[in-house]
Amino acid sequence: xNLDGLLSELERRVPADRLLRKSAQLAPYESDAxxxxxxxxxxxxxxxxxxxxxxxxxxxxxxxxxxxxxxSGTSLSGGSLPVENGLVIALNRLNRILRxxxxxxxxxxxxxxxxxDVSRAAAxxxxxxxxxxxxxxxxxxxGNVAFNSGGAHCLKYGMTVNHVLGLKAxxxxxxxxxxxxxxxxxxxxxxxGFFVGSEGLFGVALEIALRLLPKPECYRTVLAAYDxxxxxxxxxxxxxxxxxxPGAMEIMDALxxxxxxAAVQAGYPRDAxxxxxxxLEGERIQVEAEFAxxxxxxxxxxxxxxxxxKDDADRARIWKGRKSAFSAxxxxxxxxxxxxxVVPRSRLGEALATIERLSQDxxxxxxxxxxxxxxxxxxxxxxxxxxxxxxxxxxALAGEIIQMxxxxxxxxxxxxxxxxxxxxxxxxxxxxxxxxVMAELRxxxxxxxxxxxxxxxxxxxxxxxxxxxxxxxxxxxxxxxM
Amino acid sequence: MTTLTTLAPQSYEDVQAAICQHGRIFVRGAGSKPALAPPxxxxxxxxxxxxxxxxxxVEYEPGEFVFTARAGSSLREIAALLxxxxxxxxxxxxxxxxxxxLGGTIAAxxxxxxxxxxxxxxxxxxxVRFVDGQGRLVRGGGKVVxxxxxxxxxxxxxxSLGRLGVIVEASFKVFPQPPAYATLRVxxxxxxxxxxxxxxxxxSSFDLEAFDLVFEEExxxxxxxxxxxxxxxxxxxxxxxxxxxxxxxxxxxEEAAFWSAGREFAWAPATWALVKTPVTLNVIPALDQALxxxxxxxxxxxxxxxxxxxxxxxxxxxxxxxxxxxxxxLALRGEAEWPFVGVRNxxxxxxxxxxxxxxxxxFPIL
Numbered sequence: 001x002n003l004d005g006l007l008s009e010l011e012r013r014v015p016a017d018r019l020l021r022k023s024a025q026l027a028p029y030e031s032d033a034x035x036x037x038x039x040x041x042x043x044x045x046x047x048x049x050x051x052x053x054x055x056x057x058x059x060x061x062x063x064x065x066x067x068x069x070x071x072s073g074t075s076l077s078g079g080s081l082p083v084e085n086g087l088v089i090a091l092n093r094l095n096r097i098l099r100x101x102x103x104x105x106x107x108x109x110x111x112x113x114x115x116x117d118v119s120r121a122a123a124x125x126x127x128x129x130x131x132x133x134x135x136x137x138x139x140x141x142x143g144n145v146a147f148n149s150g151g152a153h154c155l156k157y158g159m160t161v162n163h164v165l166g167l168k169a170x171x172x173x174x175x176x177x178x179x180x181x182x183x184x185x186x187x188x189x190x191x192x193g194f195f196v197g198s199e200g201l202f203g204v205a206l207e208i209a210l211r212l213l214p215k216p217e218c219y220r221t222v223l224a225a226y227d228x229x230x231x232x233x234x235x236x237x238x239x240x241x242x243x244x245x246p247g248a249m250e251i252m253d254a255l256x257x258x259x260x261x262a263a264v265q266a267g268y269p270r271d272a273x274x275x276x277x278x279x280l281e282g283e284r285i286q287v288e289a290e291f292a293x294x295x296x297x298x299x300x301x302x303x304x305x306x307x308x309x310k311d312d313a314d315r316a317r318i319w320k321g322r323k324s325a326f327s328a329x330x331x332x333x334x335x336x337x338x339x340x341x342v343v344p345r346s347r348l349g350e351a352l353a354t355i356e357r358l359s360q361d362x363x364x365x366x367x368x369x370x371x372x373x374x375x376x377x378x379x380x381x382x383x384x385x386x387x388x389x390x391x392x393x394x395x396a397l398a399g400e401i402i403q404m405x406x407x408x409x410x411x412x413x414x415x416x417x418x419x420x421x422x423x424x425x426x427x428x429x430x431x432x433x434x435x436x437v438m439a440e441l442r443x444x445x446x447x448x449x450x451x452x453x454x455x456x457x458x459x460x461x462x463x464x465x466x467x468x469x470x471x472x473x474x475x476x477x478x479x480x481x482m
Numbered sequence: 483m484t485t486l487t488t489l490a491p492q493s494y495e496d497v498q499a500a501i502c503q504h505g506r507i508f509v510r511g512a513g514s515k516p517a518l519a520p521p522x523x524x525x526x527x528x529x530x531x532x533x534x535x536x537x538x539x540v541e542y543e544p545g546e547f548v549f550t551a552r553a554g555s556s557l558r559e560i561a562a563l564l565x566x567x568x569x570x571x572x573x574x575x576x577x578x579x580x581x582x583x584l585g586g587t588i589a590a591x592x593x594x595x596x597x598x599x600x601x602x603x604x605x606x607x608x609x610v611r612f613v614d615g616q617g618r619l620v621r622g623g624g625k626v627v628x629x630x631x632x633x634x635x636x637x638x639x640x641x642s643l644g645r646l647g648v649i650v651e652a653s654f655k656v657f658p659q660p661p662a663y664a665t666l667r668v669x670x671x672x673x674x675x676x677x678x679x680x681x682x683x684x685x686s687s688f689d690l691e692a693f694d695l696v697f698e699e700e701x702x703x704x705x706x707x708x709x710x711x712x713x714x715x716x717x718x719x720x721x722x723x724x725x726x727x728x729x730x731x732x733x734x735x736e737e738a739a740f741w742s743a744g745r746e747f748a749w750a751p752a753t754w755a756l757v758k759t760p761v762t763l764n765v766i767p768a769l770d771q772a773l774x775x776x777x778x779x780x781x782x783x784x785x786x787x788x789x790x791x792x793x794x795x796x797x798x799x800x801x802x803x804x805x806x807x808x809x810x811x812l813a814l815r816g817e818a819e820w821p822f823v824g825v826r827n828x829x830x831x832x833x834x835x836x837x838x839x840x841x842x843x844x845f846p847i848l
Binding site: 102103104105106125126127147148150154155156157158159161162171175177178179180181182183184185186187188189190191192193194196197198214215216217237240241243244245282283285286288289290293342343344345346371374375376409410411412413414415416417418422426429430431433434436437438440441442444445456 | 543544545546547548568590593600601605614618620621622626627628629630631640643646661685687688689710711714721758760761762784810811812822827828834838
């Protein structure tokens with residue numbers, strides 16, 4: 001590794017105000033939304049053009065310097081954590097929507113475009129971009145692509161990968177490739193799909209062709225309160241068994257309800273042990289027929305109360321409570337860890353009971369807010385990093401939850417990615433052979449293991465653990481964890 | 483000249499052993515896509531794996547919307563099992579009646595008209611197990627509907643034609659099947675008019691299961707399928723008809739028959755080549771002009787995302803047309819030493835992946 005060589009080359013090519021080197025300039029880049037990890041890069045390049053990104057990657061390759069591409073730094077798995085003394089390539093300035101074609105329902109964007117801005121640009125044409133991670137106000141498409149982000153509507157509409165049709169990317173050795181295209185179909189192998197979710201290890205996406213969907217004509221949003229999480233989980237199973245395919249099914253537990261109410265007054269019933277949100281969407285006539293069916297199922301699931309959103313404002317309020325639940329719960333505690341495991345839907349009740357038991361065993365509060373429709377749990381483990389040993393206990397508890405997800409036949413991550421946080425669990429989920437094949441594929445694209453080094457794979461140098469405090473952006477209320 | 487040794491593996495271990503014991507490996511399923519059949523080769527270190535013996539559902543929990551089956555399972559048996567629980571394969575794979583296998587469908591990367599509603603094969607394949615060129619049994623993805631752990635190896639298998647590995651097992655997400663369907667047939671005065679209608683429909687909030695543009699005596703005709711509760715269907719169709727300013731509902735038996743015939747390519751002359759070509763709306767006018775002039779038959783399906791081309795002559799000419807339009811395709815039927823036509827991108831990435839998964843060149847080039 002020849003860091004000086006890289007830096008002097010970059011200095012010659014990039015104005016000083018876009019090549020950050022000073023300690024104070026680097027501080028905001030030391031961590032992402034997983035603040036337990038911090039690591040200082042040697043420099044941050046605020047790339048202004050695709051060509052600059054390509055040049056930077058090529059120089060990193062030539063000088064053997066590891067690099068991390070970064071958007072808004074909202075990764076919850078430490079996916080955009082810098083490599084110590086490596087280069088951070090910040091992509092926020094590559095934020096152009098290059099083309100929006102309503103007739104073909106596609107948008108071609110640069111990686112620094114903010115998720116919600118795609119939907120905003122598409123809205124005048126009656127279209128939207130479906131993946132809706134809770135950080136969609138700030139997270140970028142480049143990061144969504146790297147980590148295959150999800151959201152509340154994945155059961156019906158899939159994750160980011162299902163909405164990326166093609167991309168132009170620079171591989172870690174500087175080769176620029178064009179994958180996929182603008183058609184919904186392709187002739188294989190599906191290299192676009194292979195690239196999405198590679199957590200930055202396959203290089204940097206420079207242009208991304210996204211599929212847009214027509215906005216549903218109508219929504220029906222139902223809010224049902226239950227005496228237990230188990231009952232809410234059973235209701236989800238009943239809805240699924242009834243043959244309905246809701247756009248979203250979300251559950252919150254008592255702690256999450258209380259926090260959300262305190263934060264945004266969503267109008268949730270405060271005395272419920274669990275809250276289920278079910279949303280139908282589509283053509284009005286069909287949705288009304290489905291709604292009648294859904295209400296029968298919900299009435300049969302023994303709810304304490306049932307409410308239906310009366311209008312758009314009511315619906316927005318219900319979702320605001322849900323989407324702010326995590327940051328709201330976070331305010332109940334100095335620190336928290338968010339988990340992202342997936343279990344088969346039929347094992348949800350079992351999984352929640354186990355989490356409750358673990359919470360008691362460890363003496364740490366755990367709030368549950370999750371995508372029930374697809375079995376994606378988001379237990380939020382509350383702790384105080386100033387109390388010696390609490391961070392370690394919280395991590396141990398998180399580890400047990402992940403192991404439980406694997407044991408139940410699920411996954412260690414539904415939408416946050418492996419990143420830094422869950423890499424030690426990869427060997428529980430995949431055999432040695434599987435990991436070996438993935439490592440070989442990685443090296444076939446990146447022999448020097450420069451791109452986002454230290455992520456996803458179990459080995460790799462661990463940066464220092466920091467116990468306390470939210471990310472600067474989080475403290476400002478700009479990002480939230482879900 | 484010797485004939486190709488045919489092996490019928492009954493287990494994943496059989497596949498591993500066969501790969502380790504042979505220098506060259508070819509894979510076949512039911513043979514429903516003859517252009518993808520293994521080339522005739524001599525040499526006694528080559529083996530043809532007939533995957534049809536490796537069949538059966540491994541796991542199916544209807545409440546999970548997920549099943550796992552061995553690759554040699556026929557789509558027909560899978561569809562029948564799902565139907566018992568009111569579920570289906572939403573990507574609408576073709577060639578069901580002709581015995582196509584699950585593994586062959588993944589390896590060829592095929593989805594049908596019904597992909598319009600919720601997406602294609604790539605959107606529903608959630609996990610695979612395959613044996614690579616070193617005989618390693620590799621798993622990618624998982625058995626839950628949402629999963630972001632590790633590289634997405636299932637995507638690599640889609641359209642890999644058995645040339646990166648031998649798929650032995652796959653897990654799919656499935657959905658509840660609409661309880662009823664209705665289809666509207668709308669003739670269009672011209673191709674341009676048809677494409678305008680398609681663009682309007684694509685931007686509308688009608689929930690359409692499928693919609694295909696076909697040519698009846700060279701007259702562009704749209705078939706638009708809706709699905710859902712039977713009670714709401716007639717009203718929904720009437721609303722669509724009014725919005726379109728016309729169209730005739732297909733009577734019941736014809737309705738299912740139309741989509742089934744599409745799925746089986748009954749409309750394409752059996753002796754002609756059949757080529758899958760991904761398209762976008764804006765390229766269709768130029769493409770169709772070339773196809774019509776050459777006497778080809780064609781359908782633009784799934785909201786004009788996908789062209790099926792029945793080609794009467796030599797594929798070389800089609801290859802030239804597609805290349806000129808910057809399109810690519812895959813031949814399913816017809817004489818083809820190399821099944822790809824037109825342009826392909828990502829070749830260097832494929833080569834890198836192939837060096838990892840097939841370092842000893844046991845599988846044909848990709």
